[in-house]
Every structure is written in C-alpha cells, then in structure tokens.
Amino acid sequence: MQDRPILVLGSTGYVGGRLVPLLLEKGFTVRAASRSVDKVRARPWGKHPGVQPVAVDMHDPDSLVRACDGCFAAFYLVHSMAGPARDFAEMERDAAYNMVSAVNATGVERVIYLGGLGEDRDDVPLSKHLRSRAEVGRILGLGSAQVTMLRAAQILGSGSASFELIRYLADRLPIMITPKWLNTRAQPIAIRNVLGYLVGCLENPETAGRSFDIGGPDVVTYRELFHMYGEEAGLRRRILLPVPFVSPRLSSHWVGLVTPIPVHLARSLIEGLRNEVVCQEDAIRDLVPQELVSCRGAIRRALQKIERHAVDTTCFDVGGACLPEWAGAGDPGYAGGTVYEFGYKARLQGDPEKVWKVVETIGGRQGWYYGDILWRLRGFIDKLLAGPGLRRGRPQHEDSVHVGDALDFWRILAVTPGERLLLLAEMRLPGEALLEFELDSHWENAVEVRMTARFLPHGLWGLAYWWAMYPFHCLLFRNMLKNISEAAGTHIYSPPERIGKS
Structure with a gap:
C-alpha cells in the first residue's frame, strides 16, 4: 500500500x-x-x-x-x-x-x-x-x-x-x-x-x-x-x-x-x-x-x-490562490473587459531587506501604515455586505507571509521574498481586484517600491465604485509609501510618483 x-x-x-x-x-x-x-x-x-x-x-x-x-x-x-x-x-x-x-x-x-x-x-x-x-x-x-x-x-x-x-x-x-x-x-x-x-x-x-x-x-x-x-x-x-x-x-x-x-x-x-x-x-x-x-x-x-x-x-485557510485569468499577460482588453490600473512608486535610500520586512508584515494588528480608520471603515462595510471584513487579521506566523494565507480581506496569491507580494481581494466588490507590492533593488543601498491596484469592474456599479474610490486610493497609496519608508528606517529622496493607466 x-x-x-x-x-x-x-x-x-x-x-x-x-x-x-x-x-x-x-x-x-x-x-x-x-x-x-x-x-x-x-x-x-x-x-x-x-x-x-x-x-x-x-x-x-x-x-x-x-x-x-x-x-x-x-x-x-x-x-x-x-x-x-x-x-x-x-x-x-x-x-x-x-x-x-x-x-x-x-x-x-x-x-x-x-x-x-x-x-x-x-x-x-x-x-x-x-x-x-x-x-x-x-x-x-x-x-x-x-x-x-x-x-x-x-x-x-x-x-x-x-x-x-x-x-x-x-x-x-x-x-x-x-x-x-x-x-x-x-x-x-x-x-x-x-x-x-x-x-x-x-x-x-x-x-x-x-x-x-x-x-x-x-x-x-x-x-x-x-x-x-x-x-x-x-x-x-x-x-x-x-x-x-x-x-x-x-x-x-x-x-x-x-x-x-x-x-x-x-x-x-x-x-x-x-x-x-x-x-x-x-x-x-x-x-x-x-x-x-x-x-x-x-x-x-x-x-x-x-x-x-x-x-x-x-478555517480561513480555505480559499483559492490562483491568479485570475484577466490578470494574465497577453490578452487584449476586449477579451475580458477593461482592467483599470493605478498606483504609486517611490525610491528609498536604505536597506532593501528592512523595506521588505515592513511590507511583508503589513495588515492585521500592524495595520496598513496609513489611514487605519479608513481601512477599518471599509472592513465594517464589508461585514455589513456579508464579506470577511478585517477580523481575519494576519496568519499565525505573524512575521512572514505565505501563498494561500488570508490577510484581512485579502488572499495572498504570490510571494517572492524581497521582491513581490501579490494580494487578491476577497471583500465584497462590484468587480475583481488585485493589490501588488514590488521592490526593485538594482541600485546600491537603494530600492524602488511600487504599489499597484488593478481592478476589473462588473458593469456600471463596478465603474462607479472604481471612480468613487479613486481619491481615497490617491491619499492612501501616497502616504502608505511614505510611512513604509519611515518604518523601515530609510530615506525617501523623491516624492511618490503616480503610475498606472486609469
């Protein structure tokens, strides 16, 4: 046997x-x-x-x-x-x-x-x-x-x-x-x-x-x-x-x-x-x-x-950890609907390993490095809509992240230590969303951090949701990068710069 x-x-x-x-x-x-x-x-x-x-x-x-x-x-x-x-x-x-x-x-x-x-x-x-x-x-x-x-x-x-x-x-x-x-x-x-x-x-x-x-x-x-x-x-x-x-x-x-x-x-x-x-x-x-x-x-x-x-x-381990088809490369926009993309990037002077440690411990009791009251409000609204809200927190291994783990109202899809963290939204949305952190350490004692949201809206409500949230995303992302830099003990020597195509 x-x-x-x-x-x-x-x-x-x-x-x-x-x-x-x-x-x-x-x-x-x-x-x-x-x-x-x-x-x-x-x-x-x-x-x-x-x-x-x-x-x-x-x-x-x-x-x-x-x-x-x-x-x-x-x-x-x-x-x-x-x-x-x-x-x-x-x-x-x-x-x-x-x-x-x-x-x-x-x-x-x-x-x-x-x-x-x-x-x-x-x-x-x-x-x-x-x-x-x-x-x-x-x-x-x-x-x-x-x-x-x-x-x-x-x-x-x-x-x-x-x-x-x-x-x-x-x-x-x-x-x-x-x-x-x-x-x-x-x-x-x-x-x-x-x-x-x-x-x-x-x-x-x-x-x-x-x-x-x-x-x-x-x-x-x-x-x-x-x-x-x-x-x-x-x-x-x-x-x-x-x-x-x-x-x-x-x-x-x-x-x-x-x-x-x-x-x-x-x-x-x-x-x-x-x-x-x-x-x-x-x-x-x-x-x-x-x-x-x-x-x-x-x-x-x-x-x-x-x-x-x-x-x-x-019981929160149950959940898919597969990249949505619409997020894959190579498909034309008309194949699965328009995907909106928005984010910020900043170059930090300091130890890239410390920056990654800050990024991989995001969420849960640590919070999201800016606007925690807004995150909690979004989590409360999600609970009213029968979603998971923020109460799932981080997994038991608080100091690291693994594919498939639940992280507040996200699911971790991909982790490349020191380089990338990809999250799939499991909150109630009129569409599908991804949030990605990327670290590029090509410079000596410096790292570029990119924080990008991608959203596939479902119908008119999805479009309305994306544009209603747009000013909040601008506020959150820009200040999150600043606070991530501060938490890692690095120096941000260029203001966060807007990226994306929305």
Missing part, C-alpha cells in the same frame, strides 16, 4: 492541512491536491520529499483523473460550504460525480470521506448543508472504490469553524440573545481524534466499505459548550438568552458582524445547529482505538495553541 501515493483532496484546508504531515510521518507518499500548486508548496510540509503537489479543480474531470492516477486511496476532504455560491449543494453533487468517474477510470481502491452527523426527521429536517454532506457520501459509494464514510458533528480545535464561532462570540459578548437551538444536544469531536480516525481507517482494511459515526466522549448542549469555553478562557459567566423568534438567517448576519466567520459559512453552521448530532453507534472505537479527548480538554488545548501562536491550520 505504501508503494502507491495517497491522494488528499483539500490538502490545504483545515483538516487536510493537518492530515498531510501526519501521513508523511507514517511513511506514506502523499499526493497533495489543491486548486493552487503554489499554495501546497507554501505549506510547512510542502517541500517534503514525500509530497507530490497537484493542481485540482473538482469541477474539472480531467484534473481529477490526473490526480487520482496511480493512487491507492483518496481522502475526500473538500466541500463548497466555504464559498458564497448560491447553490453549494449542486456544486457538491457535481464534484462528487466527477470523483466517481475519476475513481472508476484510474482504479483507486479506497475513498475515505469525512461527512456530517445528523438524521433527517419529520419534526426537524436536516439542514441543507448536512443533507448535502449525506448526499455526497451516497454518490461516492456509486464508484468502484470501497468508500469509508466518517460522520462527525462539530470539530473542536484551534482554528476550526465551530471553535472560532464559540470563541469569538464568548470573548466579545457578555450577553447573547440566541436562537432556541442553544439547548440542542451534540457530540463534538476533537480535531486530534478526527485525524486519528482518518489515518486509522486507511491503515485498517476492515473499515473499507463501511460508514461510522465518530464523536468525542461527551454529549453536551451548545449552552454547556459556551459555559465550558468561558471557564477555560477565564471569562466571567456569559448570559445566554434563547428566544424563539431569532432565525438562522438573522443569527448568521449577527455572527458575521461579531466574528471573522463569513456570513455564508456562519449560516450553514447555524442552520445545522438545530439538528441533534449524536452518534448512533460506536463501532469505530473497536477498529481504531484511541484516547478520546473531552470537550473541555479540546477547548483547553485549542486555547493553549492560540496562546503559543502554534495553530497549524484554520
């Missing part, structure tokens, strides 16, 4: 990013799949000799066949819930059928799928998200591979969506008005145990072709989870007021404003909280024995990791 690669679909996501190094430790060759190969290579394990990076689009059957070819087994850890698509269930269905075709064409022998707990009942039907997770499992079972389905409730661990939801609400709100699901029972599971079951199922052939419920040792209500978190975090006891008229839609918008979790993801999570998610059987415990971590223990470990800045992956 170990002579053939193990495919991990979703290798740069929350679970996949922790599973890959665990498989490598056990001697497996891992074919790590993601939409961006650069994002795979930027992971701490991305350059391990046992890793085979591969670019996969779950809606491109050919890319899936190439990824599956020669593999013994595949972990199916992808889902569309993290995206703002209106019909994620249809996207999930399409991806699952593509996987079945790829498995049949390449002879992959096993598929291990991480799905969701929950039973469809007449009085409380499954949420759209949980129903879609169950459907994906049924579709995967149509292929020639033996499918092992693990059904889990909330995953507790540093950076998981469920944990972050509890953490931010409890930290920021001493009094919470909540939907009536506060008293719904659940059986959460620690991320450590999820990983143990995933690897254990791969190693134990008796798990092939079977479905298992996986959960921790505790069955608790969400009220108990909030109080448990507060006690472990040293908070005063939170007041929780469940009321029947608060809908999941209203709750998700409130969660989106208070926490860094996007509204579309919060809504899927909250709608699922009305369903009781408790294991109906525990056969997996005999086949893959391990010490189960309690809810309190999982919360305690998560808080310790956050305090040490040692969070391996987070």
